[in-house]
């Protein structure tokens with residue numbers, strides 16, 4: 001079992017990337033980061049559709065697919081830990097988290113996703129979303145293990 005984060009855009013060296021790497025490195029399951037980019041000058045629905053294809057091409061067969069979307073379901077951290085634990089127990093080879101680009105996710109991602117996960121109803125910059133997701137995965141891991149980190 002591994003975790004995968006497929007995301008639109010390439011993270012430059014900087015605080016968001018450092019924060020993501022800090023939390024990702026504390027996860028016991030390997031977290032494979034795959035960055036995708038549409039290089040052709042397309043916009044709007046065409047860009048969204050192309051980015052959806054690029055993201056889905058990263059997803060291994062049989063993976064649990066979780067699309068990050070502000071319109072998705074929100075959880076408290078304890079409730080999220082239970083849901084996350086359920087995904088891990090499904091026996092899938094991978095839990096794949098997908099982060100969209102400036103225009104959000106295309107229809108193909110929504111159709112394939114097993115869950116739409118919101119970190120809040122607000123829209124956050126996608127590079128920050130990577131770090132926030134990694135922190136919540138680490139928090140969920142701590143909750144499932146009964147580690148005191150999650151009380152902080």
Ligand SMILES: C[S@@+](CC[C@H](N)C(=O)[O-])C[C@H]1O[C@@H](n2cnc3c(N)ncnc32)[C@H](O)[C@@H]1O
Nearest residue numbers: 068069070099100103104118119120122123124
């Ligand atoms: C800058 S946002 C683009 C939002 C886009 N305008 C939309 O309507 O979906 C880029 C990506 O960051 C992620 N994202 C931003 N805010 C989020 C939130 N509150 N919860 C979950 N994911 C979020 C989503 O994956 C989104 O596709």
